[in-house]
Amino acid sequence: MELHAALMLSVLLLSVACMGAGASPVPASFLSRLRRSAGATAGLPTDPTVAATGTAESASTTPYTSPRPSRLARQAFQSDVLAVHFAHLHSEAAEVLREHGELYSHYKRERFADDPDPLVHELVLTYLPNANNLPHEIIRSTLSDSELVLLHYNALILFRDTLHRVSQSETHDIEIRVDVVIEKLRLVIDRLETTMIQLGQEASIIRVPSSIPAFHANVTAAEQNTRTLLVLQEFHAYLPHVRQDYRVLSNRY
Incomplete structure (x- = not known):
């Protein structure tokens, strides 16, 4: 120095x-x-x-780079996201079932007042999903998240589009009630598609216009009532399986 x-x-x-x-x-x-x-x-x-x-x-100035999350952290985050989606799927499916149950009961009272429990047996719409074709509940509970998410996706879209045809062919008061059910069902389908993206199933999302044909207008009032009742009847039978399977998904997280 x-x-x-x-x-x-x-x-x-x-x-x-x-x-x-x-x-x-x-x-x-x-x-x-x-x-x-x-x-x-x-x-x-x-x-x-x-x-x-x-x-x-x-x-020297070294730019700060935040550390990348670990694989375990990313998996934990995805698990949390799926837990939220599945919980919403279950609650939203239950809401559709409740709203549709009210519509179904109202329609039977209004159009089939003389029959305490009207059922349609002779009429068939081939494109309508049938709950009897679903795998048994025990088998469904063993499916993976991805398989269980896809199981009801196509069916719910078919029911949505068929209910839209019902709305177009019915009286104004029934049209309003059906549209409420359709809107709630649309929320479930949107949630399903968001979940599919999260699970890497974006390619399975249906993006084409509806394939459900318009209902014939030249039918009698009795024929129209029977046709509408069939759609409501099949959807009412299918929905509890949807709610049950989404409860299974929700309970996994």
Whole structure:
């Protein structure tokens, strides 16, 4: 340190002497070299930024990069997201079942007042899903999340589109009630599609227009009542299985 101070003092005196004698100023580059030489002799840093900060590493600016979440953290996050979706699926399916049950009961009272429990046996709409074709409840409970999510997806879309045809063909008061059910069912389908994306099943989402044909208008009132009752009857029989399977999914998380 004493050597360094002596050298720096020599530089200062040399500069003052030259200025006092009227000589040309000492070039700045020469003074800078003397300072660096003095610093090197004393074992001190010669980079001014290093001298100011203390270390060469602190003089450089390294951008901060947040650490990537671990695989376990990502899996835990996805599990939490699925838990929310499945809980909503169960509650929303239960809401559809409740709303449709009220519609079904109202329709039977209004159009089949003389029959305490009207059922349609002779009429068939081939595109309507049938609850009797579903695997047994025990088998369904062993399906994976992805399989159970897809199991009812197509059927619910078919019921949604068929109910839309019912709405178009019915009287205004029934149309309003059917549209309420359709809207609640649409929420379930939207939730299903969001869950499918989360499970990597986006390719299975149906994006084509409905394939359900419009109902024939040239039918009698009795025929129309029977046709509407059939759709409501089949949907009413199918919905409890949907609610049960979504309860299974919800209980897994």
